[in-house]
Amino acid sequence: xxxxxxxxxxxxxxxxxxxxxxxxxxxxxxxxxxxxxxxxxxxxxxxxxxxxxxxxxxxxxxxxxxxxxxxxxxxxxxxxxxxxxxxxxxxxxxxxxxxxxxxxxxxxxxxxxxxxxxxxxxxxxxxxxxxxxxxxxxxxxxxxxxxxxxxxxxxxxxxxxxxxxxxxxxxxxxxxxxxxxxxxxxxxxxxxxxxxxxxxxxxxxxxxxxxxxxxxxxxxxxxxxxxxxxxxxxxxxxxxxxxxxxxxxxxxxxxxxxxxxxxxxxxxxxxxxxxxxxxxxxx
Amino acid sequence: xxxxxxxxxxxxxxxxxxxxxxxxxxxxxxxxxxxxxxxxxxxxxxxxxxxxxxxxxxxxxxxxxxxxxxxxxxxxxxxxxxxxxxxxxxxxxxxxxxxxxxxxxxxxxxxxxxxxxxxxxxxxxxxxxxxxxxxxxxxxxxxxxxxxxxxxxxxxxxxxxxxxxxxxxxxxxxxxxxxxxxxxxxxxxxxxxxxxxxxxxxxxxxxxxxxxxxxxxxxxxxxxxxxxxxxxxxxxxxxxxxxxxxxxxxxxxxxxxxxxxxxxxxxxxxxxxxxxxxxxxxxxxxxxxxxxxxxxxxxxxxxxxxxx
Numbered sequence: 001x002x003x004x005x006x007x008x009x010x011x012x013x014x015x016x017x018x019x020x021x022x023x024x025x026x027x028x029x030x031x032x033x034x035x036x037x038x039x040x041x042x043x044x045x046x047x048x049x050x051x052x053x054x055x056x057x058x059x060x061x062x063x064x065x066x067x068x069x070x071x072x073x074x075x076x077x078x079x080x081x082x083x084x085x086x087x088x089x090x091x092x093x094x095x096x097x098x099x100x101x102x103x104x105x106x107x108x109x110x111x112x113x114x115x116x117x118x119x120x121x122x123x124x125x126x127x128x129x130x131x132x133x134x135x136x137x138x139x140x141x142x143x144x145x146x147x148x149x150x151x152x153x154x155x156x157x158x159x160x161x162x163x164x165x166x167x168x169x170x171x172x173x174x175x176x177x178x179x180x181x182x183x184x185x186x187x188x189x190x191x192x193x194x195x196x197x198x199x200x201x202x203x204x205x206x207x208x209x210x211x212x213x214x215x216x217x218x219x220x221x222x223x224x225x226x227x228x229x230x231x232x233x234x235x236x237x238x239x240x241x242x243x244x245x246x247x248x249x250x251x252x253x254x255x256x257x258x259x260x261x262x263x264x265x266x267x268x269x270x271x272x273x274x275x276x277x278x279x280x281x282x283x
Numbered sequence: 284x285x286x287x288x289x290x291x292x293x294x295x296x297x298x299x300x301x302x303x304x305x306x307x308x309x310x311x312x313x314x315x316x317x318x319x320x321x322x323x324x325x326x327x328x329x330x331x332x333x334x335x336x337x338x339x340x341x342x343x344x345x346x347x348x349x350x351x352x353x354x355x356x357x358x359x360x361x362x363x364x365x366x367x368x369x370x371x372x373x374x375x376x377x378x379x380x381x382x383x384x385x386x387x388x389x390x391x392x393x394x395x396x397x398x399x400x401x402x403x404x405x406x407x408x409x410x411x412x413x414x415x416x417x418x419x420x421x422x423x424x425x426x427x428x429x430x431x432x433x434x435x436x437x438x439x440x441x442x443x444x445x446x447x448x449x450x451x452x453x454x455x456x457x458x459x460x461x462x463x464x465x466x467x468x469x470x471x472x473x474x475x476x477x478x479x480x481x482x483x484x485x486x487x488x489x490x491x492x493x494x495x496x497x498x499x500x501x502x503x504x505x506x507x508x509x510x511x512x513x514x515x516x517x518x519x520x521x522x523x524x525x526x527x528x529x530x531x532x533x534x535x536x537x538x539x540x541x542x543x544x545x546x547x548x549x550x551x552x553x554x555x556x557x558x559x560x561x562x563x564x565x566x567x568x569x570x571x572x573x574x575x576x577x578x579x580x581x582x583x584x585x586x587x588x589x590x591x
Contacts, residue, residue: 024501035391038384039406042472045421046410052424063424103318110314114307122315129326131522131578133530135547136571139554140329143336143564163325166318220412226533227547231554244416248537252420260417267412268405275401 046264053257060251072254079253085243086259089223092154092239096161096222101215103162104169105207111170112177129167137164138231145232156232157239161222168221169214176210209278216270330571337564347560355565363549363566367573370546373460373535374528377467381475381524382517384468389480389516390509404480411473419466419537426462426538428455458540466534471527475520482516483509518585526574546570 052062056069077083111122129137141160145152184206188198226241233242244256337355341347360367392403410418425432433456436442445451451459486509494504532547539545550570553563 031387031391032395034384034387035395038388038472039403041384041469042410043406044425045418045469046413048421048424049413049417052421063427064429103321106314107318110311114311114314116308116311119311122319125319125322125327129322131526131574132326133526133547133570133574135530135532135550136330136333136567137326139550139563139567140333141325142554143560144325144329144332146560147332147336159325162321166321170318224412224414224416226416227531227551230551241414241416244414244420245533248416248420248423256417256420260414260421263417264409264413267409271405271408271412275405279401 046260049257049260049264053254053261055254055257057254062252062254062257072258076255076258079255081238082240082243082253082255082259085238085240088154088237089240092158092161093219093223095158096165097215097219099158099162100165100169100218101211104166104214104218105173105211107166108170108173108177112174126167126170129164130171134164134225134227135231138228141228142231152232152234153237157229157237160228160232161225164225164228165218165221168217172214172217173207173210176207176213180206213274216274220267333564334568336560337568339561341561343558343560352561355561356569359562359565359569363546366544366546366549367569369543370529370570371573371577373464373467373543373545374525374531377464377471377528378475378521378525380464380468381472382521385472385475385479385520386513386517389476389483392480393483407473407476407480415470416533416537419470419533422462422466422469422538423457426456426465428457432456452542457538458543460543462538463535463543463545466538467528467531470531470534471524474523474527478519478523479513479516482513482519486512514585518582521581522578526578529574530570 052065053072054068054070055062055065056067056071057064058066072078107122107126110116111119111126138160141156141163142152144150145156150156180203185198185202188202193201224241226245229239230242230245233239238246240259247253247256335349336347338349338351338353339347340350340352388407392400392407396403424430427433433442436445436456437454442451442454442456445456445461446454450461456462490508490512491504494508495501499507530547532545532551535543535545535548546566547570550563550566553559553566557563
């Protein structure tokens with residue numbers, strides 16, 4: 001730790017550190033050891049998901065390793081009902097992402113670019129859904145729908161998902177707008193671009209990565225949500241997380257692990273590409 | 284971020300400002316209208332309905348009437364305070380553990396990873412985008428009583444030690460306090476790590492140099508420079524972990540036993556199986572009020588109101 005606290009933190013070189021005492025050496029490596037263990041803790045379940053996607057379980061539950069098999073990968077839809085649930089989750093996820101990203105981006109521009117009466121109240125309204133436990137949000141929305149005698153189903157799930165997605169999109173996009181260099185827009189104006197041209201040729205392209213990040217987050221939250229969804233779903237609108245939860249008590253098909261593995265790979269790719277393009281932009 | 288947002292970033296100026304002043308004044312409201320209405324209708328209104336429902340009496344078949352029956356709250360607290368306190372306790376322990384794990388982790392990523400930084404960040408974020416239910420089921424596999432982990436810990440007599448510490452009840456890991464808290468900590472670790480990393484990464488390296496130039500030992504420098512500057516990340520991370528962990532019922536349901544029931548399970552059960560809406564609503568309101576009070580006290584104590 002000694003060396004690092006003295007060196008500029010971002011570019012601490014691996015060699016050429018001066019080690020003052022054995023104690024400092026232990027401390028320095030202790031932190032790396034803890035970080036390594038933390039990674040094992042964080043990635044162990046993913047490794048298990050991947051490994052058990054190649055299992056051929058003896059009974060209905062995929063909990064103990066039996067034989068190596070490609071069966072689940074070759075027949076991903078063999079588990080009854082799973083692909084239907086997956087389809088519904090994808091559909092709701094895409095719609096919720098489109099809606100929440102549009103509404104959230106508009107609101108983010110209002111909050112980042114304008115001062116107006118009621119701004120702090122609006123900020124509070126946006127912050128609250130992120131600070132409310134999911135059971136409370138899910139159960140209160142269910143209470144509303146029950147009181148209005150509104151039938152539960154895919155529509156109510158979509159309404160709920162857009163609701164909890166909006167705040168995350170606003171926060172993500174707002175941060176991006178706030179981080180823009182105002183001089184770029186001033187330069188465009190100085191070069192006789194009108195407001196519309198400035199917005200579409202300078203502002204929007206610069207904010208676009210923030211919007212993309214917000215949309216990705218919105219989709220991930222929607223696709224993965226169980227608690228709020230379960231409150232506002234009907235027996236005929238089973239999403240993928242609801243299917244997985246049901247399987248936990250009835251029997252877990254190996255295909256669940258196949259989907260989990262694919263999701264992890266896609267996530268690695270998406271996040272990795274995002275990181276790479278972000279780095280290229282800064283270079 | 285707050286400071287940045289408080290500055291008017293508006294870059295338009297010139298003679299046509301006065302002409303369009305009327306239109307400009309309504310612009311933010313028009314932009315906010317669709318999203319704001321959505322949140323008012325489907326976030327705020329439901330909470331008002333929830334509070335009203337908790338004070339009603341009646342039945343699902345005959346309908347409910349608002350009778351301001353506060354007695355429901357007394358009954359709810361009387362019956363379920365054990366689960367409520369247990370949830371707060373589990374969430375507090377999980378948050379503490381997540382902080383203990385995430386601080387060195389984000390410190391290592393921010394200051395020690397060199398060119399591996401981006402790879403490590405991807406590895407922190409990627410699991411978050413994989414179904415958390417599937418990952419929680421994987422913990423069932425890892426902790427199962429005939430799994431290699433249980434076997435190894437039994438051989439090493441760690442299981443007896445854990446039993447002695449009252450972390451587990453029998454000779455197994457699954458279905459215990461330990462497994463529920465392990466799952467909670469695991470599930471919310473990214474929520475702790477990312478804000479911590481963001482605040483650590485932002486620290487100006489010259490501050491560390493200044494500290495050591497002024498004869499601060501590394502430990503003093505860490506305590507007096509790094510820790511205070513990372514406080515916004517600590518506060519944000521603990522809130523992002525504690526709030527969802529308190530209301531969570533997936534971990535308790537999939538990794539716990541009837542002896543580890545959390546308040547979220549009770550709320551879900553009352554709403555979806557028992558269909559006793561006033562009791563269920565009162566429970567939900569109690570959970571929300573408890574969290575709001577605790578968070579308000581915590582934020583005030585941490586002195587970071589501007590975070591919100």
